Structures are given as structure tokens and as C-alpha cells.
Amino acid sequence: MNSHFLIGYNDKDTFLHRLSGSTKLIGFIAFSIIGMITYDTRFLLGILTFSLILFKLSKISITEVSFVIKIIIAFAALNLLMVYVFAPGYGMTIYGTQHMLWRSPENYFNLSWEELFYIFNLFLKYTFAVPLALIFLMTTNPSEFAASLNKIGIPYKTSYAVEIALRYIPNVQRDYRTISLAQQARGYEISKKAKFWPRIIGNAQILLPLIFTSLDRIEVVSQAMELRRFGQGKRRTWYMEKQFGKADYSSLIVIFLIVLAGVALFNVNGGRFWNPFKH
């Protein structure tokens, strides 16, 4: 059921693996924010190419991530279809011109170059961060993650909560599977064969034990942490923290320049959209 879930840290020796987690985190957040705001096709294409090159450099094999990529593409396609069905003329409203491909603007369903271009832009926005996210997930040691969060200014208690989440996901998953098997052995059917209500009841029978054991676990873990005097100091040092090296500083400069280029394009275009139709 969850053999595909195994995208996770994979220890290799590449430039990206050696970079500090903080640098990668800053890069990912910076790119995803600028990419979220901008509608400049040239910039989005550039950043997509850049992230694909990085993906190549990270030596992640396609087979490792093919399943995830298929789901992402299916999700993007469905979303784009919805965007089209609900507002087929939206592209023309944004770009202010009408270059028709099929039927006239009076019909509800019509197709214009503007709409196609708008949808293409959306597609870029949905996908450009995917290679970056995969790189981030697969080249950063989860144990280093909390240290990175703390380093970029997130309070250490919050960072620690994220760390606990990453640490306990496999445990909760295992609990879930054990409880599910036990309940199925008692006769609750939860597969697709079951009808709607029996399936809901079956799922609820898993949910209750899962949540109540987890609440117990919260008690145990917090008592253990209290015994080890967690939260006494104002700051915390991290065993897995990586010191910034030359590569980190130069990467940060590159990230900064790319974001600056994105912001500069807002001025050049006079807004978030790059409009190739206005000539």
C-alpha cells in the first residue's frame, strides 16, 4: 500500500548533498515564492530549466521518483482542465486581446491563444518547483532539517516539532497498518469491495485505537523530554548542523540574483504578467 511512499533521503556524494540544509531550504522557499507570484513565461521557463539541471546534478534516478511524478502530472492536468471549464475566456480578460483558435468569444466554450498561453503559464507554475522539492527531500538528511529550520530563524521548539513529525511518521504508519490488519482479522472489511457505510465504520475502527495510542505516546515522549531538561535553555545546539562553506555562500548569491531578476521583471513588464500579445 505504501511502497511508493519511499521518497526520502538518499545518501550520495554530489554538490547538492554537500550543501547545507539551510541553503537548500532558503533556495526552495525563495524560488517557490517568486514563482508563485510571477506570471512571466520567460522567467518560469528559465527557472524550470535551472531546476531540471540541478535535478540532473543531484544524480536522483528517474525510477526512484517516477510514481510521484505521474501523480503530480495527473493532478496538474485535472486542475488545468477545471480552470478551462470554469472560465474559458479568462486568458483573454487577462491579456486584453482576442486571437481566436476555435469559435468566437460569444460562445461559452471557445479557445483562444490567450487562454492556451495562460494555461501553459499555470502548468509551468504547477511544475517548476517539483524538481526542487524532490532535490530538497532526497538530498537533505532529515536529522539536519531541524537544524536548518532553526538556523533560518524559526524558534527551536517549532523546529523540534517538525523533527518529531518526521521521526514519528514511520511509527504512526506502522501502527496504522498493525491496527488495520488486526481489525480486518476481526472481520471489518475496508477494501474497495466493501460498501460505503461498512467501509466508513471499518475505517473508524482503525482511527480510534490509532489516535488513542498516539495520545499515550505524546505523554510518554514529553515526559522523557522533560526528564532530559528539554526547553530549559533559550537556544539549542544541533548535532547535525552543517557549517556554511564557500559553496553555500556562492549558492546564496546565485539564489539572490535569480530572485532579483524575477522582481526586476515585474518592473519591466509593468505587473505580474508578461504579455506577448500586445504588439
Next chain:
Amino acid sequence: MKNKENNSIKTVVATGIGAAIIFVLMKFVAIPTGIPNTQINVAEGFLPLLGAIYGPIAAGLAIFIGHTLNDFVTYGSPWWTWVITDGLVGLAFGLAKRKLDIQSGVLSRRKLIWFNIYQIIVNFVAWVLLAPTGDIIIYHEPAKKVFLQGITTWIINSLSVAVIGTILLVLYAKTRTKRGSLKKER
């Protein structure tokens, strides 16, 4: 003072483990409703309980982290407007902690009805007002599409909280010792 420190550790742990549970529920426990791409989100139903026991910060952060991680591994990158909205919903549920006072072991019908009205309003503000507006402003998506998604999510999440959330609250309250249940023997 001592008690306060213990609570802050508990909040940290509850946030972390809560996020892990939310992640697993979002990823693996989906009950299809029959309409394609709409499923009853069990994770939302767990949120009121987390909020009622550990308060707004734990619930808000837990759903924020859980949702972000889930988006990461499912869609490649988080859909920030919805992630943030979900965090605010968690925060709002956590604010009901004092009013519900679940640790007292008594959860009257009146409190439950109050909570359900509250959660429907919270979900309405979040999914019909905030999330779609964010999508329009930040992602520039067509209004009709995001409002349809928002309204569907509002209905599904409210139902999920009303059914699963209420059941969990009631069952948890039953495990608590009732206040004043012990009497001094004469």
C-alpha cells in the same frame, strides 16, 4: 511555573506527533464519497480533538506541518494558500479548548452543539472566504473554479468535523475522570 514548562514541552510533542498523525491520515485514510477527487478528509476530524486537548498553537502548527509535508510528497510543492488556511482552522479549533473543557470529563449536548455551529462558521470563513481569495490574489486563478473548490471543501470538512470530530471528542471525554466524581466517605 513548573506546570507551565511541562505544558510547553507537551505542546511541542503534541505538535510533532499530531502532524505525523495528520500526515498519515491525509495520505492513506481517504474515504471516497463517490464524486471523483472529493474525499472525506479524516485528518480534519482529528483536529478538534487535538485542539481541545493541547490548545491552539499545537493544533494550528500540527495541521500546518502535516499539510505541508503531505503536499510535498503528493504534489511536489505545497499549495501555500490552502496550507496557511488549514493552519488558521487548526488555530481556531484550538481556541475552543477552554470553552469545551474536555479534561473535566463532562461534555454536555449543549457544548457539542455550540462547537458544531462554531466549526461550521470557522470552516466557512476559511474555505469559502479566505482560501479562494488567496488563490485569486496570489495564484491568479479563475474565481469560479476556486470558489467551487472552496465550497466543496467547506461542506466536506464541516461534515468530517461534525461526524468524526464529535465522535472523537465524546469518546475522549469519556476516558477522563469526571470532576467531582469522588465523594468523601462518612
